[in-house]
Amino acid sequence: MIPAPRRLLVAVNPLASFGRNRAVGPAVVERLAGAGHDVVMLREANFELLRREAESAFAQGCDGVVVVGGDGMVSLGANLVAGTGVPLGIVAAGTGNDLARGLGLPYEDPAAATDALLAALEREPRAIDAALARHGEHATWFACILSAGFDAVVNERANRMTRPRGPSRYTLALVRELMTFRPRSYVITIDGVRREQKAMLVSVANNPSLGGGMRIVPHADLADGLLDVFIVHPISRARLLAVFPKVFAGTHVDHPAVEFATAKRVRLESDRAVAYADGERLGELPVEVEVVPGALRIWA
Numbered sequence: 480m481i482p483a484p485r486r487l488l489v490a491v492n493p494l495a496s497f498g499r500n501r502a503v504g505p506a507v508v509e510r511l512a513g514a515g516h517d518v519v520m521l522r523e524a525n526f527e528l529l530r531r532e533a534e535s536a537f538a539q540g541c542d543g544v545v546v547v548g549g550d551g552m553v554s555l556g557a558n559l560v561a562g563t564g565v566p567l568g569i570v571a572a573g574t575g576n577d578l579a580r581g582l583g584l585p586y587e588d589p590a591a592a593t594d595a596l597l598a599a600l601e602r603e604p605r606a607i608d609a610a611l612a613r614h615g616e617h618a619t620w621f622a623c624i625l626s627a628g629f630d631a632v633v634n635e636r637a638n639r640m641t642r643p644r645g646p647s648r649y650t651l652a653l654v655r656e657l658m659t660f661r662p663r664s665y666v667i668t669i670d671g672v673r674r675e676q677k678a679m680l681v682s683v684a685n686n687p688s689l690g691g692g693m694r695i696v697p698h699a700d701l702a703d704g705l706l707d708v709f710i711v712h713p714i715s716r717a718r719l720l721a722v723f724p725k726v727f728a729g730t731h732v733d734h735p736a737v738e739f740a741t742a743k744r745v746r747l748e749s750d751r752a753v754a755y756a757d758g759e760r761l762g763e764l765p766v767e768v769e770v771v772p773g774a775l776r777i778w779a
Contacts, residue, residue, distance in 0.1 A: 487511060488541045490533050490555060491522040492548030492573070503572045503589040504547045510593050511545070514600075530555055541565065543778070545596065547589075549573015550689075553622060554757040557609060561620040561774045566604040568596045568778040575691040575758065577623050581701055582607075582779040599778035607701040609774035610685050612756050614766040621756035622775060624689045624696075625768055627747050628680035629660055629711070629719070631755045633690075662713035666748040669708060669740055679719055679736075680711035681752075683745050683768045687729070689758075696739065697729030704772040708745055710738040744769045 489511065491504030508520045521536060523529040537544065537559045544560055545568035546552040556567045570593055571579035576586035582605075585591035612619045662677040682689075684696040684707040696707045711719070714736045725731035732739070747754070748765040755761065 486517045486519070486541045487543050487545055487568075488533065488536050489518055489520045489545045489547065490529060490552060491520060492526070492529070492546075492552045503570065506589075507545065507547050507570050507593050507596075510597060514597055516600075526551065526555070533559060537565075543568060543600075545570065547572055550575050550577050550623060550757045551759060553578045554620075554759050557620045557622050557757075557775060560776070561609045561611075562771065564776060566776040566778055568599065570596055575689070577688045577691065578686055578757075580688055580692060581623070581686040581699075582777060584779055596778060602778075604776035605779050606773040607775050607777055608685055608704060608770055608772050610683065610706060610756075610768050610770050611774075612754070612761060612766050612768045614754065614761045614764075617761075619756055619759070619761055620774070621685070621759075622701075623684070623686040623757045625683040625754055625756040625761075625766070626680075626689065627665075627682070627749070627752050627754045627764060627766065628663065628678055631753050660716070660719075663749055663751050665752070666746075667708070667710070668746040668748075669742045670744055676710075677713050678710050679713060680709070681747060682709040683707075683742075683747070684709055685770070693723075693726045694729035695726055695731075697732065698739075702773070704770060705741045705743060706745060706768065706770045708740040708742055710740075712736045712738065742770075 489508050508518050512518045521532050523532055543566045544556050546556040547570045560567050569579055570589055571586040572589045579586040584595055609620050609622050612625055662679050664677050666675050684699045687697050687699045688694045696709050699707045722731050722734055731737055746767045752764050754764060754766045
């Protein structure tokens, strides 16, 4: 049996799932402490303060990091531990919880997710890939998906919305953006091969889903050492609207406007597009993405 870590940082999003799961963080800390772990809970009034506090605490050393919340919290954790060998635990308590879905963890029941974490702490962590996105002078790790087309525009609108609360907010933002969206011009370089094209949607995936279970790359493998590029070629708004319901089930893969490609490195350029990675805004293109095999160790 693997010895339990002595010191765990538990980063809690107090606004997870719009505050509905406010009690989950303290409950996770209580369970971990009751199991004999030395637990430090990190919880601040906003995400930026939490990120700074987590970075400071991590620099002082720990045996593992646990995040309580959705994929935004996973992003925070990944950017602390990627490439360090320090394991990451996830108690899914957010809106989308897409990495938890991809890992086969409970994503609609925080108590079950806590049980799964406690069980996983007794085993060797699982190694999965992560992607490093370089944008301007910054570099950001992500575990799920980078979006740089229609999906990023939808994400931008959804982040500005306060209602409805839950994954349906993303769907409503999608319908609203669809009314005015037009194809955009891109330069996409995949493993050194450059191409210019118009597209409705361009994503770079490590995980199958985003947006609370939209399986845009259903065949994506978290540990294959590759990224999956997902492109939707220009189509009418009506046809795009017809395609999107199929995305939730992953049955869009044979649509003639849909293209997939595997890559180790991808560069995206466009004059009129922004990039989001795991729901967090990176900023305007260009962005260069590289897979780093086994960069994350996950208790899952």
